[in-house]
Amino acid sequence: MDRQMFCFQCEQTAGCSGCTGKAGVCGKTADTAGLQDELTGALIGLARACANNERKETTDRIIIEGLFTTVTNVAFDDDSIKEMIDKVNTEKSKIVPGCAACASRCGNTDNYDMKRMWEADEDIRSLKSLILFGIRGMAAYAYHAMVLGYKDQEVNNFFYKALFTLAEDWGMEELLPVVMEVGKVNLSCMALLDKANTETFGTPTPVTVPLKVEKGPFIVVTGHDLYDLKLLLQQTEGKGINIYTHGEMLPAHAYPELKKFPHLKGNFGTAWQNQQKEFDHIPAPILYTTNCLMPPKASYKDRVFTTEMVSFPDVTHIDDEKDFTPVIEKALELGGYAEDTQFTGINGGTEVTTGFAHGTVLGVADKVIEAVKSGAIRHFFLVGGCDGVRKGRNYYTDFVKQTPDDTIILTLACGKYRFNDFDLGTIGGLPRIMDMGQCNDAYSAIKVAVALAEAFNCSVNELPLSMILSWYEQKAVCILLTLLHLGIKDIRLGPTLPAFISPNVLNYLAENYNIAPVTTPEEDLKTILG
Template identity: 70%
Template sequence: MFCFQCEQTAGCTGCTRAGVCGKSAMTAKLQDTLTGALIALANTAACSSKNSNNNLSASLANEINHLILEGLFATITNVNFDDASIKNLTARIHAAATKTANACNVSIVSDYYMNNIWNANEDIRSLKSLILFGVRGMAAYAYHAMTLGYTDASLNQFFLTALDSLSKDWGMNELLPIVMEVGRFNLTCMELLDRANTETFGDPVPVSVSLTVEKGPFIVVTGHDLEDIKQLLEQTKDKGINIYTHGEMLPAHAYPELKKYPHLKGNFGTAWQNQQKEFASLPAPILFTTNCLMPPKASYEDRVFTTGAVVFPNTPFISSSTDGHKDFTPVIEKALELGGFSKDQHFTGINGGSSVMTGFARNAILSSAGEIIDAVKSGAIRHFFLVAGCDGARAGRNYYTEFVKQTPSDSIVLTLACGKYRFNDLDLGTIGAFPRLMDMGQCNDAYSAIKVAVALADAFGCGVNDLPLSMILSWYEQKAVCILLTLLHLGIKNIKLGPTLPAFLSPNVLNYLVEHFAIAPVTTPEADLKEILG
């Protein structure tokens, strides 16, 4: 096997025997075969679009779009480790490619072997990896929007274009523009998901979330999919079962259509990489809805229920009907069977805090834009830091905790994604009416951060790069890749990235990013703060 798509890849170069994430060599091979099938499908669809005899039906086009999202999502780190389901999905993709070829009278390009990417010139491999990993992350966001009934034709077409480019014998001049296009289209994708979430569940509002788990039956929901937790909340009301979020599901508490359920009680646990420890003795079932997961251990896999794109061996799967409904009865019955804790359990964050806040999305912050601008002009707010991104297990991530602790008292720290669990239970105090630490939501809510930055730049009559704003980002998997490409597409410079730089960046590609965007690795909190603040 060869895989270097996540931050924890072995030796910072690539996993070749088994994945650090827990992925076996066989599963990695099957995922590569699936990816090759996706590239073949995209190539066939691209040929059909150029063919004057194009007879693709609307139903086949929709099937292709759905398979592209499902297939890309399945290959994100820690989403699908079930070999049988990967084979089944690959067969469905092959069948769609055959139907496409027959409908349009074109030939199917034989499966594109991933070795042709991995063994290419290192610069070509690097650029194709950026494209592939970027669209994998983007597909996750598009998949979430799709489950809520929101799609975009230009996005669907770009997924095909990007995948088709991986089959081409192109050089850096042809591939670099595709890389930047991933960033552009991911901005469209995040906007689509933001609209899907806010039009379905309302605009997030700031809320304090308890870390206490009350006695009695309960269910923990982890991942990102808000529709899943909505359906679960509806099916568990008046049943004496409390619901707790975990990881990237924390921002669910801020959406009006979700927070209205009184049995959505609080948040349990911290970030994804701690799941095997935190779930080991939990007297409750856990619902896995998307990525940012750890493969369940045998000791509790019977308490883990997967759904959507997530499939792990030996875990019960909750399927979806054609109208999107999911029957969570098995999860509910397991919660009642296990019974929960016999008395309230008072948990804390990693810094000892008993609660965390979330809900500072773009509308919540921009509604106070006037006061924020006045605070900047008066000197009450000297600097903004966006300390955001993925968490992970590699040593060195305490950098982000220490960085936030050392930010000056006249600065605001914005955060999003699961990297916030390193510090989101800290009490940094306030500047006037504003808490110094504001959680903007999930990783896809980088869209909120972008909108806030653009609004502030407009208010001050300057560019985003001229604002007193610094971005200190952590990455782990492919959604972080597409967000980084979006920031680069917007021309944002001087981003600090860590805890390590991606192994798939060749020296020449890295030099390009440094030269054009001044991207740099994190060093130490003290040195980086000194450089930023002068």
Template identity: 60%
Template sequence: MVVKQSMFCFQCEQTMQGIACEHGGVCGKTVETANLQDDLIGALIGLAKVVPAGSTSDPLARLVLDGLFTTLTNVNFDDPAIQAILDKVEAAATDVEIYDMNKIWHAENEDIRSLKTLTLLGLKGMAAYAHQAAVLGYIDATVDNFFLNALRTLGNDNASQEELLALTMKTGKVNFTAMKVLDQANTEVYGNPQPTEVPLTIEPGPFIVISGHDLYDLKQLLEQTAGKGINVYTHGEMLPAHGYPELKAYPQLKGNFGTAWQNQQKEFKRIPAPILFTTNCIMPVGKTYHDRVYTTSVVGYPDMVHIGADKDFSPLIDQALELGGYTEPQEMTGINGGHTVTTGFGHKFVLDHADTVVKAVKDGDLKHIILVGGCDGARVGRNYYTQFVEDSPENTLILTCACGKYRFNDMNLGTVAGLPRMMDMGQCNDAYSAIKVALALADAFDCEVNDLPLDIVLSWYEQKAVSVLLTLLALGIKNIYLGPTLPAFVSPHILDYLKENFALTPISTAKADLARILTPQM
């Protein structure tokens, strides 16, 4: 890699000045790391060009997933680890040439740039889902082959706008398959999620905090801590693990530590326990806890101990016992002061109660269903989602998934039609559950999804949210509210297309948007 003095990255919601990070990432990655990640993506495009279409082998597919996943926001900051994957990509086939990513980032036609970026970021998000399923042995040849086909098109400097628009929609369609495969993997291995109340209090004694959403890593950690007097607490994207029967059966899986991912630097400060990151989102590690952070899988950070493929978590276990944890219970709370949160409302639970939902709508007891989902982040304006849920009337049902729920998931909204008014369906990788529920309700009401008393209000931060949005669009789902800001990589013309064809709407104020959603359309 030729070291450059600048970078170009606009893949996350908090990109500098809403335009692009050019002298260091807001996420904390350096110019060198950003350019190395660009080289990795360029090498994957180069690999796609020399591999015959439809001939993806399993090792090659896993390499592509690892490469794409590694470049997601807040996943890997460790240059040697990124270089090692880059070396593997270049060695995977002869004549691999690194594609110059500046041809995309600085394309003269901003609509071409916009569509290529939408597809690339959708591929990155999809790689996270496919990676987690593959860890459990669940793969789909259609998904694997699509990655290389899409990368091949991204490297075509003569691809037309029409071709790229079709590819963008195809990315959303294939991502739906990837999420379906991941849902199958998690439910067949760990059981169907069950509604579970999760305490936020940390009990006395040794403990380990595990973040990310790789359930396999959690299972290995639970097996290795069994009978050792060490409690395990989830963090961030790992919260939904508490709903899976095979995981909640471990008595040492006690509760959830802290709130959303962007608060980790404050919340991890001086805790007497090790922290394990299994996927994103790791932030720059503070000096007060850097000696207690471990990474595994595709996650990497300079000078942190990395747990390899053998998943030997002995270093964490030994350190947890040495540190000893707290001597008294720590009464932690959510953003709104709640002491517990509830998760585990997967599609099976909701659809098992579909008759109740349908009857409540027909009887007028339930007026509207609103999915408030997506990422959380630190940018000013995300209190919109808290206000939106807080102001939603008692005859509405709130479904939620992904880290944005940490803004309001400790609220007690009561019940509607005998069901909890707020149902946490999991993380962004569980968005399949929400989509499956919407499609099933449309069948139950004998109507189109867009005719249901259902609206979607999304917050986005990184690439997994992009892939979910593309899936919703590919399924023809309209009237989606998106915020807190619009992506810098979407050009005015492409935004106009999305508004005109899908009624994609930038959020305004919680009060105004809620009123518009709840007002019957003529």
């Protein structure tokens, strides 16, 4: 019998209700979706086995890798997912040896059947989905920190607790605290990643990044992983190959330890959902790291390379040894453009800026505070998050375009590509658009908001600050839960509300945090500014 899928973990899910049938909107097949569910069930079984048994040295990493593998647009290769399932089951057998062969099994460590969760009461399914999708996003952040040698045992311990919870027959009153704990622990996880990045690559500083590709061989790097980019930069030194970032890799240009490489030249293309158009027939290889990826088309699949948890069928994978020789050889073979080639952002701009992380913004906090007190800055808008294909996302472009001249736009993640090539001028020497980095850098926005609240002796909710957020996948879920954990209210979320949030859970969020869907730029600006 043909396998049928059910998946509603991302914003583009079919009909705003869920992808069913043989394939999802993201491109994964029903078989792939089923294997991801099987992997999740195995991770739950592993977590439950660890409840009363000692974990191995490798267990934490396997939990994080397994969760990261199930994030939207990471792994589309069934064989690699099967290998991950085997890895999880093998780890469990080390922790509870002989359990599977026990004559009177208790079932406590069995792999969980995800159908139990998907077919549960809609409110229970909704809360468990918030937990599961939240820890999937958090696992991505923990993974980035882990590859740089940083870990937080509180964060790692919570993955087990959350996975254990998913198999329990708990009600809403028991699940809600765990949902909010996802946000609390994710704050620690984002702080860990911020520390890992700044101590490894330096404190980001503002930089202007050209959108021009110079003639000659080049490589495009997409995804999020800064460490992979550094290794590639080191291995391409002196080889006459230029390196260009794409999508969420743009903020790499702001880190001192990365921008010191003269062949890190600029940014190619825009957000992740445009990859199939932007990568089609380019005379260069593309290195896929982490998530926010589109399945490669046949026209350029031969020049795509994956690494870390990323996998696509029939695509060359760079293993943990990180020898990028195949990528380098492909770049030299293809040769790049014969002449310098100018590209533009979606609004026609030829350059973008980045690097306004908390270290930079708080470094000029006195100027910011004075500008607010003098009335030069009336309001701050955090307009950021994930981009995607839904037509309603032009809301964010129009919103920024219509913001008054006495307002500042803070932005982060790939949603910024909707407007980051606008030139909106400055206020008191500060650019009106400040890119704070990747979605991973939401911690920067939180740090700035908390610092401003302290400076004005008020709560974050009393600041002249509004959050206009776009969401797409699971990292957006854990960030939203972190904002709720901090008590931040009046968030506007779009372009649609998550399909996995039931009416009762949505009512809870609306009543307690005043979360609301975006409407139109005109109406939302009028409501916010009066």
